[in-house]
Amino acid sequence: MTPLCELLERIALEAGAAILEVYDHGPNISYKDDHSPVTEADERAEEIILGCLASAFPTIPAVAEEAVSSGHVPDIRNGSFFLVDPLDGTKEFINRRHDFTVNIALIEGGVPIAGIVYAPAQRCAYVADGGRSEKLFIGHGHDIEQRQAIRVREPGAGLTGIVSRSHDNSATEAFLIEHRITEYASVGSSLKFCMLAEGKADVYPRFGRTMEWDTAAGDAVLSCAGGSVLRLDGSRLLYGKTGQTEDSDFANPHFVAWGGMAAAPATLV
Incomplete structure (x- = not known):
């Protein structure tokens, strides 16, 4: 994959490790103004992601869920920006299910051109850039053990x-x-x-x-x-x-x- 994907993978894996640490010990839960739940896992993961993105791409703004909910919205008028959901599926996380994810995407001209979806509890991730998508299989040490190119299937008689x-x-x-x-x-x-x-x-x-x-x-x-x-x-x-x-x-x-x-x-x- 591309250098951008390699960086997104590293960032997502680091954020996922922080999320799993909270998951294993049980999260403290609070609620935002819209009554949606938030945990310290959301906050720790977002801090990691935003810090890494700012270091690697100081001129590209990042729009992140928890930052926006706190009133911190960057200027995205130059057309390129990152979108970050540090813990998508917080309700799944709180209810001890495994289908919660770390989401990071790069947007150009209104279109997501690259991104990663990492499901730390399932030890798999999906990464995309340059018109190619891969599924990653993650080991217990938060390292990538295998890569597999993926593609949509052609529809059959029934959907x-x-x-x-x-x-x-x-x-x-x-x-x-x-x-x-x-x-x-x-x-x-x-x-x-x-x-x-x-x-x-x-x-x-x-x-x-x-x-x-x-x-x-x-x-x-x-x-x-x-x-x-x-x-x-x-x-x-x-x-x-x-x-x-x-x-x-x-x-x-x-x-x-x-x-x-x-x-x-x-x-x-």
């Missing part, structure tokens, strides 16, 4: 869906019925994108609120593996959405992530 474990709703159920999807799995965090990227499923509809740091790294992995993330009008989901009148900065609209492009219709509404 397999992925839905959010914590945010399922009637709109999602209606989508599954409309597209005759009877086989689907419930997964937390950005691992849903990665399951599409490695050919384990075909489509992930999201009819609920997400933020850009929730989706950017998974979007990069999926896109570099041959998939796509589309708004309901069929256009590409873009990043760096500030000054939105209908929602807060960096909030995403509803979207559908697809594996093989042949499965994606021109419009979803």
